[in-house]
Amino acid sequence: xxxxxxxxxxxxxxxxxxxxxxxxxxxxxxxxxxxxxxxxxxxxxxxxxxxxxxxxxxxxxxxxxxxxxxxxxxxxxxxxxxxxxxxxxxxxxxxxxxxxxxxxxxxxxxxxxxxxxxxxxxxxxxxxxxxxxxxxxxxxxxxxxxxxxxxxxxxxxxxxxxxxxxxxxxxxxxxxxxxxxxxxxxxxxxxxxxxxxxxxxxxxxxxxxxxxxxxxxxxxxxxxxxxxxxxxxxxxxxxxxxxxxxxxxxxxxxxxxxxxxxxxxxxxxxxxxxxxxxxxxxxxxxxxxxxxxxxxxxxxxxxxxxxxxxxxxxxxxxxxxxxxxxxxxxxxxxxxxxxxxxxxxxxxxxxxxxxxxxxxxxxxxxxxxxxxxxxxxxxxxxxxxxxxxxxxxxxxxx
Amino acid sequence: xxxxxxxxxxxxxxxxxxxxxxxxxxxxxxxxxxxxxxxxxxxxxxxxxxxxxxxxxxxxxxxxxxxxxxxxxxxxxxxxxxxxxxxxxxxxxxxxxxxxxxxxxxxxxxxxxxxxxxxxxxxxxxxxxxxxxxxxxxxxxxxxxxxxxxxxxxxxxxxxxxxxxxxxxxxxxxxxxxxxxxxxxxxxxxxxxxxxxxxxxxxxxxxxxxxxxxxxxxxxxxxxxxxxxxxxxxxxxxxxxxxxxxxxxxxxxxxxxxxxxxxxxxxxxxxxxxxxxxxxxxxxxxxxxxxxxxxxxxxxxxxxxxxxxxxxxxxxxxxxxxxxxxxxxxxxxxxxxxxxxxxxxxxxxxxxxxxxxxxxxxxxxxxxxxxxxxxxxxxxxxxxxxxxxxxxxxxxxx
Numbered sequence: 152x153x154x155x156x157x158x159x160x161x162x163x164x165x166x167x168x169x170x171x172x173x174x175x176x177x178x179x180x181x182x183x184x185x186x187x188x189x190x191x192x193x194x195x196x197x198x199x200x201x202x203x204x205x206x207x208x209x210x211x212x213x214x215x216x217x218x219x220x221x222x223x224x225x226x227x228x229x230x231x232x233x234x235x236x237x238x239x240x241x242x243x244x245x246x247x248x249x250x251x252x253x254x255x256x257x258x259x260x261x262x263x264x265x266x267x268x269x270x271x272x273x274x275x276x277x278x279x280x281x282x283x284x285x286x287x288x289x290x291x292x293x294x295x296x297x298x299x300x301x302x303x304x305x306x307x308x309x310x311x312x313x314x315x316x317x318x319x320x321x322x323x324x325x326x327x328x329x330x331x332x333x334x335x336x337x338x339x340x341x342x343x344x345x346x347x348x349x350x351x352x353x354x355x356x357x358x359x360x361x362x363x364x365x366x367x368x369x370x371x372x373x374x375x376x377x378x379x380x381x382x383x384x385x386x387x388x389x390x391x392x393x394x395x396x397x398x399x400x401x402x403x404x405x406x407x408x409x410x411x412x413x414x415x416x417x418x419x420x421x422x423x424x425x426x427x428x429x430x431x432x433x434x435x436x437x438x439x440x441x442x443x444x445x446x447x448x449x450x451x452x453x454x455x456x457x458x459x460x461x462x463x464x465x466x467x468x469x470x471x472x473x474x475x476x477x478x479x480x481x482x483x484x485x486x487x488x489x490x491x492x493x494x495x496x497x498x499x500x501x502x503x504x505x506x507x508x509x510x511x512x513x514x515x516x517x518x519x520x521x522x523x524x525x526x527x528x529x530x531x532x533x534x535x536x537x538x539x540x541x542x543x544x545x546x547x548x549x
Numbered sequence: 550x551x552x553x554x555x556x557x558x559x560x561x562x563x564x565x566x567x568x569x570x571x572x573x574x575x576x577x578x579x580x581x582x583x584x585x586x587x588x589x590x591x592x593x594x595x596x597x598x599x600x601x602x603x604x605x606x607x608x609x610x611x612x613x614x615x616x617x618x619x620x621x622x623x624x625x626x627x628x629x630x631x632x633x634x635x636x637x638x639x640x641x642x643x644x645x646x647x648x649x650x651x652x653x654x655x656x657x658x659x660x661x662x663x664x665x666x667x668x669x670x671x672x673x674x675x676x677x678x679x680x681x682x683x684x685x686x687x688x689x690x691x692x693x694x695x696x697x698x699x700x701x702x703x704x705x706x707x708x709x710x711x712x713x714x715x716x717x718x719x720x721x722x723x724x725x726x727x728x729x730x731x732x733x734x735x736x737x738x739x740x741x742x743x744x745x746x747x748x749x750x751x752x753x754x755x756x757x758x759x760x761x762x763x764x765x766x767x768x769x770x771x772x773x774x775x776x777x778x779x780x781x782x783x784x785x786x787x788x789x790x791x792x793x794x795x796x797x798x799x800x801x802x803x804x805x806x807x808x809x810x811x812x813x814x815x816x817x818x819x820x821x822x823x824x825x826x827x828x829x830x831x832x833x834x835x836x837x838x839x840x841x842x843x844x845x846x847x848x849x850x851x852x853x854x855x856x857x858x859x860x861x862x863x864x865x866x867x868x869x870x871x872x873x874x875x876x877x878x879x880x881x882x883x884x885x886x887x888x889x890x891x892x893x894x895x896x897x898x899x900x901x902x903x904x905x906x907x908x909x910x911x912x913x914x915x916x917x918x919x920x921x922x923x924x925x926x927x928x929x930x931x932x933x934x935x936x937x938x939x940x941x942x943x944x945x946x947x
Contacts, residue, residue: 186596194592198584203770203777203826230628230778233799233816259799259810266813267665372601372820379601379820380628401631401657408890410904412657415664415912418631422770422777425820428601492806506808514813 159459159484161491167453168500171446172537181501182373182475183539188435193427207423213430214383217368220433221350221358223385225392228421228429229399232347232369232382236264236317238398238419239365239384242391243341245270245314250306250519252316252340254284255508256526260369261317261345262509271311274510274520277529281466282477283326284318285525290334292521297338304338309519315341320349320359322535323375323474324465328354328362335363343367346385350375351440351472360385375439375474375540376432378425440472442543447473449543450536459484463533475535485531492534505533557857557882559889565851566898569844570935579899580771580873581937586833591825605821611828612781615766618831619748619756621783623790626819626827627797630745630767630780634662634715636796636817637763637782640789641739643668643712648704648917650714650738652682653906654924658767659715659743660907669709672908672918675927679864680875681724682716683923688732690919695736702736707917713739718747718757720933721773721872722863726752726760733761741765744783748773749838749870758783773837773872773938774830776823838870840941845871847941848934857882861931871936878930889932903931 172179197203210228217226229235245251247269253261255274262272275292278285293313297304303312316335318326326344335342342363346352349359350368360366370381384399386392397403402416421429447464454462459481465471480488488504495502508530510520570577595601608626615624627633643649645667651659653672660670673690676683691711695702701710714733716724724742733740740761744750747757748766758764768779782797784790795801800814819827845862852860857879863869878886886902893900906928908918 183599184601186599186601190596191593194596195589197777198588198592201581201584203582203584203775206770231816259801259808259814260816263799263813263815269667372604377601379595379822380816380818401661403657407894408901410657410902412905412910413912415661416657417661418629418658418778420778422823424777424822424826428822496805503806504808507810512810514811 157458159481159487161487161494163457164460164478164491165494165498165500167457168495168536171449171453172500172542175499178499179501179537180539181503181535181537183541184372184377185435185439185539185541189431190428193431194424197424197427203422203424207426209423209426209430210421213421213426213433216430216433217383217385220436221385222361224387224389225395227384227392227395227399228426229382229384229419230421231371231380232367233260233264234399234417234419235367235369235382235384236260236345237267238395238417239343239367240264240268240270240315241398242395243315243343243365248311249314250309250311251314252289254319254526255510255520255523256282256321256505256529257319257345257509258347258506259509260347261319262515270314272509272515272518273306273313274518274523276521276523277321277526279525279529281326282321282324282463282529284316284331286327286331286334288521289316290330293334293338299339304340306519313340315343317343317345319345319347320352322477323349323352323472324463325349325352325354325359325469325471327466332362347382348374348474349472351436353470355468361387364388364391370429375443375472376429376436378421378429378432381421381425381429439540442540443473443538444543446538446543447476450476454478474538476538478534478536479529480532480534482528482532488531488534501537503535505530555856557879557885559885559892561855562858562876562889563892563896563898565855566893566934569847569851570898570940573897576897577899577935578937579901579933579935581939582770582775583833583837583937583939587829588826591829592822595822595825601820601822605824607821607824607828608819611824611831614828614831615781615783618834619783620759622785622787623793625782625790625793625797626824627780627782627817628819629769629778630765631658631662632797632815632817633765633767633780633782634658634743635665636793636815637741637765638662638666638668638713639796640793641713641741641763646709647712648707648709649712650687652717652924653908653918653921654680654719654903654927655717655743655907656745656904657907658745659717660913668712670907670913670916671704671711672916672921674919674921675719675924677923677927679724680719680722680861680927682714682729684725684729684732686919687714687729691732691736697737702738704917711738713741715741715743717743717745718750720875721747721750721870722861723747723750723752723757723867723869725864730760745780746772746872747870749834751868753866759785762786762789768827773841773870774827774834776819776827776830779819779823779827837938840938841871841936842941844936844941845874848874852876873933874936876932876934877927878932880926880930883929886929886932899935901933903928
């Protein structure tokens with residue numbers, strides 16, 4: 152290692168990014184979609200036939216394609232990932248006053264969707280190896296704070312029932328689901344995966360989102376595939392899958408002309424025109440995943456010799472979609488994070504830090520939490536870098 | 550009037566419909582969209598530029614165009630009309646435990662959105678002349694059941710605050726807003742228009758949705774213009790308009806890279822690709838309205854000589870969009886409604902009855918209500934008939 156490489160500098164990080172990324176005169180975003188497939192054809196078909204809205208063949212096909220790809224029994228397409236989480240929680244029986252365990256290191260949607268049920272987020276720590284919920288630390292914590300009652304697992308301090316845990320597969324990297332599932336089973340806590348970021352990510356060969364009764368996907372514009380705005384409820388319970396469809400389509404009772412609704416429902420259905428986009432995008436998913444893996448491989452190689460910072464690679468036993476590539480500063484250089492963000496964004500390369508930890512936000516500041524020292528450390532040190540599929544090449548596996 | 554016309558028969562109604570409507574071998578829907586404008590161009594621009602999702606120029610333009618057309622200070626585009634109503638209620642200060650007055654004769658969205666706030670729908674009667682809230686009957690009812698307290702108007706029977714009234718402009722026909730506004734002012738009850746069906750409908754020359762601080766529009770696939778799925782919050786309060794945008798976009802605080810959110814927000818933003826459709830549709834609205842008015846005129850004329858049934862025309866002083874054309878059976882023939890629905894649908898002409906009254910649905914059966922005898926009578930007698938703009942011709946004013 153030569154002397155130039157022996158000390159950390161934000162400039163050296165920028166240099167490496169510039170060596171991997173294409174030279175561009177315009178701002179390079181964190182993640183932009185590619186529409187090189189049948190998007191045009193399918194969307195045009197919607198316009199030509201007039202089927203753009205709440206009913207249409209692309210919704211049915213998108214749901215079937217997603218169920219087949221992820222291996223779940225039923226997929227229900229909705230307006231976005233937040234709506235998908237909301238319905239997962241409702242169907243899992245999360246009630247007002249319950250607590251739902253989730254990482255403090257997550258996007259706001261996870262916590263908001265719990266709030267819509269009148270339930271209370273309860274924040275847990277993450278681990279360095281996956282960037283997601285630390286199942287071992289969680290198990291110890293639950294041993295300390297819970298007691299089993301006839302109607303579930305209760306937080307002895309708050310007196311509230313702990314109904315579910317929502318691991319979020321951060322930037323597409325799977326949480327360590329085996330020990331987490333074991334903990335859930337032991338404590339009678341429902342596992343609901345927030346797989347918003349992990350379409351195309353597998354844990355021990357099985358798709359993320361296929362490990363509990365419910366999971367949520369997202370197809371926001373910045374995701375691996377996009378429907379404009381969209382999300383999906385994945386479930387392995389066919390009855391609850393039917394109920395998810397019912398609940399997301401205003402709970403209307405089928406009839407040739409009558410308008411009857413049998414419960415308070417939601418208008419969460421994905422429009423057909425958005426599903427058309429989704430069908431075309433899903434066809435290209437294998438190519439996107441290969442290209443993103445190629446890009447991640449190039450980043451990994453390029454950052455291998457750089458001191459003070461490391462490229463985050465998929466956890467052992469998992470295959471990640473590398474949705475958002477991630478650099479992690481050594482603790483000693485955490486103070487340089489904002490300088491690095493400034494320098495790279497000024498240079499036209501979009502980078503961003505992790506989300507502000509949920510327990511720091513004013514509306515969740517009083518929610519229960521365990522020690523979150525690892526999440527706090529990660530928050531100080533993580534930086535996402537450009538990750539669009541179009542930046543990777545070919546279908547070569549990295 | 551000859552003997553054939555002197556008695557009511559469902560067959561004669563079908564004959565009239567067939568005389569007005571084009572002969573078709575396929576099923577004629579109640580309302581289908583027309584995409585003969587710039588839909589393709591604008592949607593293709595989204596795909597070509599990659600801007601399909603949460604940010605993009607069509608969202609801004611659609612909001613500006615809608616504000617200009619309806620005359621309100623700010624329009625905020627969201628995923629659908631239900632979401633728009635939900636945000637209107639939140640911003641108007643509807644709290645858990647409040648009551649919100651609304652017609653029992655409405656689509657489920659009005660009542661569902663109130664429920665999302667933890668508030669209670671309180672059902673009121675409609676009037677024959679507008680098919681919407683009867684402001685005079687409501688005023689008398691409020692005199693009987695309410696008392697004023699320092700913090701608002703209270704229902705003496707339930708002890709709950711009555712926070713708002715939500716007139717819904719049924720099938721596009723404006724409610725009698727002047728006396729309703731007067732009643733609202735007298736009792737300190739907020740007027741929130743459910744204008745989901747009334748884009749292009751004017752009351753005394755001013756657009757519906759522009760009479761209170763808040764209103765909601767819908768652009769579902771069956772509406773006068775469509776965005777696939779979509780809705781809009783209209784407001785005449787600029788500060789609350791900014792808050793509506795904030796609340797519907799996850800309450801994220803603007804920053805170059807940080808992710809901070811300052812309240813529990815919603816992921817309700819309309820994707821750019823749907824707004825692109827909306828911009829193209831809105832350009833054609835004057836033509837759609839003329840064609841629909843032409844169709845309504847032809848229906849009116851054709852049904853003029855038919856005994857036992859009448860075509861519903863816009864209330865005096867209002868200009869309706871004639872979103873869904875409506876036949877009303879005389880009370881003596883109400884028992885023939887289902888036979889008429891059967892005969893027409895079997896003949897390939899889609900017709901439908903009014904929505905089941907809200908107070909009959911199981912989840913709202915215990916909500917407070919006034920006498921709703923007019924709504925009940927209308928429910929028994931109303932039938933919607935095909936109303937697509939493409940069935941009307943030219944821009945001739947009927």
